[in-house]
Amino acid sequence: MWKYILKRFFLMIPTLVGVAIIAFLLLRIVPGDIVSARLMGAGGAFVTAQMIAEEQAKFGLDQPLWRQFATWLWGLARLDFGRSMWTGAPIMEEIKLRFALSLQVAVMATVVATLLAIPMGVIAALKQDTWVDYTVRIFSIAGLATPSFWLGIVIILSLLIIFKWLPPMVYTPFWVDPWENLAQLIWPALAVGYRYSAVATRMTRSAMLEVLREDYIRTARAKGLWMKLILVRHALKNAMLPVVTVIGIEFAFLLGGLVVTEQVFNLNGLGMLFVESVARRDYTLTQALVMLTASAFIVVNFLMDVTYAWLDPRIRYR
Amino acid sequence: MAISRPIENVDLAVPSRRRRWAAAVWDFTRRRPLGAAGAAIVLVMLVVAVSATAIAPYDPLAVDFGAMLGAPSAEHWLGTDAFGRDVLSRLIYGSRTALIVGFGAAFFGATAGAILGVASAYFAGRIDLLLQRVMDIFISFPLIILALAMVAILGNNLPNLITAITIPMIPRAALVIRSSALSVREMPYVDAARAAGFRHSRIILRHMLPNVMAPYLIMLTAFLGQAILLEASLSFLGLGVQEPVAAWGLMLRGAAVQFAETAPWMAIFPGLAISLAVFAFNLFGDSLRDALDPKLRTQ
Numbered sequence: 001m002w003k004y005i006l007k008r009f010f011l012m013i014p015t016l017v018g019v020a021i022i023a024f025l026l027l028r029i030v031p032g033d034i035v036s037a038r039l040m041g042a043g044g045a046f047v048t049a050q051m052i053a054e055e056q057a058k059f060g061l062d063q064p065l066w067r068q069f070a071t072w073l074w075g076l077a078r079l080d081f082g083r084s085m086w087t088g089a090p091i092m093e094e095i096k097l098r099f100a101l102s103l104q105v106a107v108m109a110t111v112v113a114t115l116l117a118i119p120m121g122v123i124a125a126l127k128q129d130t131w132v133d134y135t136v137r138i139f140s141i142a143g144l145a146t147p148s149f150w151l152g153i154v155i156i157l158s159l160l161i162i163f164k165w166l167p168p169m170v171y172t173p174f175w176v177d178p179w180e181n182l183a184q185l186i187w188p189a190l191a192v193g194y195r196y197s198a199v200a201t202r203m204t205r206s207a208m209l210e211v212l213r214e215d216y217i218r219t220a221r222a223k224g225l226w227m228k229l230i231l232v233r234h235a236l237k238n239a240m241l242p243v244v245t246v247i248g249i250e251f252a253f254l255l256g257g258l259v260v261t262e263q264v265f266n267l268n269g270l271g272m273l274f275v276e277s278v279a280r281r282d283y284t285l286t287q288a289l290v291m292l293t294a295s296a297f298i299v300v301n302f303l304m305d306v307t308y309a310w311l312d313p314r315i316r317y318r
Numbered sequence: 319m320a321i322s323r324p325i326e327n328v329d330l331a332v333p334s335r336r337r338r339w340a341a342a343v344w345d346f347t348r349r350r351p352l353g354a355a356g357a358a359i360v361l362v363m364l365v366v367a368v369s370a371t372a373i374a375p376y377d378p379l380a381v382d383f384g385a386m387l388g389a390p391s392a393e394h395w396l397g398t399d400a401f402g403r404d405v406l407s408r409l410i411y412g413s414r415t416a417l418i419v420g421f422g423a424a425f426f427g428a429t430a431g432a433i434l435g436v437a438s439a440y441f442a443g444r445i446d447l448l449l450q451r452v453m454d455i456f457i458s459f460p461l462i463i464l465a466l467a468m469v470a471i472l473g474n475n476l477p478n479l480i481t482a483i484t485i486p487m488i489p490r491a492a493l494v495i496r497s498s499a500l501s502v503r504e505m506p507y508v509d510a511a512r513a514a515g516f517r518h519s520r521i522i523l524r525h526m527l528p529n530v531m532a533p534y535l536i537m538l539t540a541f542l543g544q545a546i547l548l549e550a551s552l553s554f555l556g557l558g559v560q561e562p563v564a565a566w567g568l569m570l571r572g573a574a575v576q577f578a579e580t581a582p583w584m585a586i587f588p589g590l591a592i593s594l595a596v597f598a599f600n601l602f603g604d605s606l607r608d609a610l611d612p613k614l615r616t617q
Contacts, residue, residue, distance in 0.1 A: 014451055015451065015454050015455055015458065018451065018452070018454075018455035019455050019458055019459075022455060022456075022459075026467045026471065027467070027470065027471070029471050134352070137352070137604075138352070141597060141600045141601055141604065142593065142597055144543070144596070144600055145543060145547075145592075145593045145594075145595075145596035145597035145600055146589075146592075146593045146596075147547055147550055147551060147554075147567075147589065147592055147593070149551065149554060149570075150570060150585075150588075150589035150592065150593070151589075153570065153574075153575060153578060153585050153589065154585075154586070154589065156578070157578050157579070157582055157585065157586075160578075160579055161579070161582075253460045256460065256463060257460035257461075257462055257463060259462050259463070259466065259551070259555070260462070260551045260554060260555060263554075263555065264575070274463065274466070275466070275555060275557075278466060278467065278470045279470075286467070290459065290463060290467065293459065293460060293463055294458040294459050295458075297458045297459075297460075298458050
């Protein structure tokens with residue numbers, strides 16, 4: 001077991017380095033850099049070539065590319081992302097402000113998705129090819145098809161028209177006023193959670209279908225066990241593995257991937273920060289965010305693999 | 319090869335092949351009504367997009383300040399937007415943008431992924447390992463993050479938008495197709511082709527690719543919906559198609575949100591169009607997957 005975990009752990013390193021290379025190069029291929037963008041913004045007429053060069057030197061942009069990369073990588077290893085090229089503030093600070101919000105929405109969306117997906121998937125599998133199954137399938141395919149940002153607009157609109165009430169648009173931390181906080185964040189969590197439940201519902205359904213055909217389920221039924229008990233103790237427990245994986249991976253993507261939904265709900269989270277940083281060519285901030293989202297995915301994936309191996313010893317010997 | 323060609327051209331072969339097609343379509347419709355319904359919606363969309371100039375009641379770009387924010391009426395069935403442009407006409411023209419980006423990105427993404435996946439499986443060993451690692455790296459980025467960065471790099475005209483959406487799809491297709499190609503590689507005809515001394519490119523393109531058609535088609539249909547959604551998201555952020563071109567995501571941007579309370583039709587209909595289109599593609603793709611290969615699971 002430990003050997004497997006170690007091996008799997010070290011496999012993460014090349015991937016992380018690769019991600020770092022891409023995150024680093026991604027914006028540097030773009031013509032135009034932040035220094036000219038920012039200085040030109042402030043009435044570019046008086047900007048001399050010397051001023052631009054000075055500013056570039058401040059951010060190390062005059063150094064050869066590999067040197068910049070090495071500096072950045074060394075910083076990453078010490079968990080120092082550097083400073084934002086736009087605001088000049090340390091990136092850690094910028095991210096910390098938004099991380100709590102993004103994390104909370106991601107967790108709430110996961111709860112919504114799980115509460116929707118597992119019962120629906122189980123029922124659809126039990127009633128395979130009946131109208132119940134079809135309804136669940138249509139509901140979940142519709143979830144995949146509906147853009148969550150549009151669902152967000154529709155939610156806000158219906159609240160406004162039906163209840164004449166608008167959710168608060170300014171973020172209040174949970175520990176300051178939990179009620180106000182939930183009143184704002186439950187809606188994006190619903191909009192995103194519905195979409196995200198679709199994937200999990202489909203996974204639950206197909207995993208359940210597979211498990212229900214196993215011999216041990218037939219044996220349990222033949223023994224005359226109570227159906228509910230069979231479902232919970234035998235079927236669900238075995239079908240949960242792929243479902244948990246899907247939920248985990250989606251969760252990792254949610255942390256930084258709520259780019260569009262945050263826009264609709266005016267949430268100042270990591271996604272919005274990402275859009276801003278790309279628009280401003282803020283290399284350091286963009287690469288930090290890209291690195292963060294990708295690492296979240298890689299780490300969750302690792303944890304999933306380890307959990308799998310822990311639960312199912314056959315995997316370790318592959 | 320040279321001998322079989324004249325036989326294919328005999329007239330008799332044509333009707334039987336056509337009948338076989340019709341039978342297959344009929345069989346699919348009967349067994350998977352949901353999938354057939356999806357295919358029907360897709361067909362209607364294609365017809366609408368192709369004949370947009372004939373169907374659309376108004377010019378999608380015609381600004382009419384006399385009819386700003388008009389509610390749905392006999393003249394403007396789905397109302398007008400903040401510039402007095404006809405929403406229905408913009409929706410009809412918007413289907414062109416959606417389908418061009420959808421088909422373009424899905425086709426290039428799935429095809430490039432298939433070639434990479436098959437090549438990876440065929441060469442095996444170090445090349446396979448290296449390609450796999452590179453794919454792993456690209457898969458670690460959420461679709462939208464990679465697409466957004468690509469748009470920032472490339473700029474946002476239509477071909478660039480398609481490229482930006484294609485790139486995050488390639489590794490996802492490559493992974494799925496590689497796993498089916500692994501079993502194709504063990505087939506005797508691949509050995510035979512190698513023994514005959516064919517070049518690698520020929521074996522990959524002529525012998526292996528046609529045999530991973532099922533997962534290829536499945537990925538293609540799955541990507542269609544995703545590409546349309548991504549295009550809508552990017553356009554909504556203002557990073558995709560630019561005004562005044564008609565695109566569904568773009569129609570939801572700005573004024574649609576600003577005037578959502580007084581003119582909800584501006585926000586409702588484009589979203590419905592996106593959902594319906596993606597829904598239809600997913601419905602069809604799902605049933606196609608079940609029909610072609612029930613064991614393959616894509617999301």
